[in-house]
Amino acid sequence: MSEARTERHPVSSRVVAALASATDTEPRNVDPPLYETVDADALDAVVASATDVELSFEHDGHTVVVRADGSVVVDGTVHASAREMIDA
Numbered sequence: 001m002s003e004a005r006t007e008r009h010p011v012s013s014r015v016v017a018a019l020a021s022a023t024d025t026e027p028r029n030v031d032p033p034l035y036e037t038v039d040a041d042a043l044d045a046v047v048a049s050a051t052d053v054e055l056s057f058e059h060d061g062h063t064v065v066v067r068a069d070g071s072v073v074v075d076g077t078v079h080a081s082a083r084e085m086i087d088a
Contacts, residue, residue, distance in 0.1 A: 012034060014072045022075060022079060023062075
């Protein structure tokens with residue numbers, strides 16, 4: 001994953017896209033907002049600076065896992081919306 005891709009699509013945006021996919025909603029309608037669960041800037045910074053990390057947290061009853069390669073898993077499923085953002 002290139003640095004430009006990371007900057008263009010921070011992991012926090014990929015998490016929101018994955019949560020939207022998991023809940024069949026638009027990213028702008030994810031409720032509660034991600035910032036009520038985690039500090040999005042800190043999440044972006046940790047993933048951008050680490051080469052071997054896997055972070056997990058609960059968001060509104062969903063288990064979210066963020067991996068160092070930028071993949072986002074919600075409730076055990078890698079969501080296409082998140083993966084497509086990485087590959088774009």
